[in-house]
Amino acid sequence: MRLFTKAWTAGVALATAGALAACSGAGGAPSSAGGGGGTADDPVKLTVWSWDGTVELAVPGFEKANPGIEVEVVNAGSSSDEYQALDNAIQAGSGVPDLVMFEYFAVPYFAIPGKLADLGPLGATELEADYVPSAWNNVTIDDGVYALPSDYGPAVMFWNEATFAKAGIKEAPATWDEYYEAAKKIRALGDDYYITQDTNDLFFLLSLIWQAGGRPFEVDGTTVHIDFSDDGTQKAVAFWQRMLDEDLVNTKISAWSDDWNRALNDGTLASQNMGGWLTSTLPERAPDAKGDFRVSLMPQWEEGEKVGAENGGSAFGIPEAAANKEAAFTFLEYFTHGEGLQPRVDAGAFVPNTSVLDSPEFQDVRNPYFGDQKTGEVLAEASNIAAVGWQYPPFFEWARSTYADIATPFYTSGEGSLAEVLQTWQERSIEYGNEQGFTVD
Structure with missing residues (x-):
């Protein structure tokens, strides 16, 4: 079977077919050059690739507790740049780091052809209980565990209570029907007022589909099924089209732009459905809205339900070609589960560990920016109710870039429909996946 034989397209490096052969050895015994660690005089030296600045905060405590291991954290660039650099290093047979950060959707791309080590034999399976189910689902493929979750993005609604009140709305919408009615009332406040913005936000759309029960991607090894016609997907797409x-x-306003900041700041953009990580950055983007914003669960499709979804998150895995797997896992466990976790949480990392999310220290703290709301309670609940069973195709990095190209005309000039955008995306993804040697239908 020919897999991953083309050059990087749209920022996605595709490894040689030889990488697939390595899959048979992915679950074997770890090949650590120095066992769990060396000595203080001759330490094992780990290289960690990460764009998460909080990981470095765990290094001093780790090195003190493990004098036989030294850790260097390197920012290898954006996620796409890092993935390309990792594939290049694996193909070259040199320069492979010991630990690498991945967005959840990128884990299958590296795990399925055997480019990531199965962490089960190193002890990862014993840690499952400390992670919310959906986060653990993101790092497990078939019977293997190929990464440990390091941060998380439960989908929640950030809403401006003052703007909603101005429109005569006293509470956050509990259902999407209520959200629709609220949107009309907020729109009636004036030309600049909207309940939210969307300029081609794929991950919001997928979280909407995810919560509605849609499962457009099904992956079984190298067999991939892509279908946007299931009932959950159709319901979510029809609602957002309306x-x-x-x-x-x-x-007109793109997320992360200056206009976005201004609209959040002055209240004309009344809410955002995003990952819980926005809790830490919204105060910087909309300082004048301090005390106005609140955090709530996503509106539900049926009254009384409590079903969530994800919007972002990352994990760390150990390349199969890494030389120091045992030492690497020792550090991985330390900063994603052990004593190195708290310094990262204190610095603002949002993690999917139940030991953190269920703690009084997380849930009982009142957040002055959000009107002294106990935002931790909402974020913990949103994390725990995120539905499991979602999968990403192993070529999703390519697919998301292609989606942007397909959807842009729809958002900028109103060409076609959202359903047509997804149909075209489905067709191109199937064609591309089959070209890469997968079996896709």
Whole structure:
């Protein structure tokens, strides 16, 4: 079977077919050059690739507790740059780091052809109980554990209570029907007022589909099924199409832009459905809205339900070609589960560990920016109710870039429909996956 034989396209490096052969040895005994560690005079030296600055905070405590291991944390660039550099290093047979950070959707790309070590034999399976189910689902493929979750993005709604009150709405919408009615009332406040914005936000759309029960991607090894026609997907897409058709969503303001900051700051953009990680950055983007914003669960499709989804998150894995697997796992366990976790949480990392999320220290703290709300309670619940069973195709890094190209005309000029965008995306993804040697239908 020919797998991963083309050059990087749209930022995705594709390894040689030889990488697939390594899959048979992915679950074998770890090949650590120095066992768990060396000595203080001759330490094992680990290289960690990460764009998460909180990981470095765990290094001093780890090195003190493990004098036979030294850790260097290197920022290898953006996620796409890092993935490309890792594939290049694996193909070259040199320069492979000991630990690498991945967005959850990128784990299958590296795990399925055997480029990541199965962490089960190193002790990862014993840690499952400390992670919320959906986060653990993100790092397990078939019977293997190929990474440990390091940060998380439960989908929640950030809403401006003052703007909602101005529109006569006293509480956060509990259902998407209520959200629709709220959107109309907020839109009636004036030309600049919208309940939210969307300029081609794939991960929001997927979280909407995810929560509605849609499962458009099914992956079994190298066999991939892509289908956006299931009931959950259709329900979510039809709802969002209605919101767009009725001009209830601002399609001119892009997230992370200066205009976005201004609209959040002055209240004309009344809410955002995003990952819980926005809790730490919203105060910087909308300082004048201090005391106005609140955090709530995503609206539900049926009244009384409590079903969530994800919007972002990352994990760390150990390349199969890494020389110091045991030492690498010792550090991985330390900063994702052990004593190195708290310094990262104190610095603002949002982690999916139940030991953190269920603790009074996390849930009982009142957040002055959010009107002294106990935001931790909401974020913990959102993390625990995120539905399991979601999968990403192993070529999703390519697919998300392609989606942007397909969807842009729809958002900028109203060409076609959201359903047509997804149909085209499905067709191109199937074609691409088969070209890469997968069996995709």
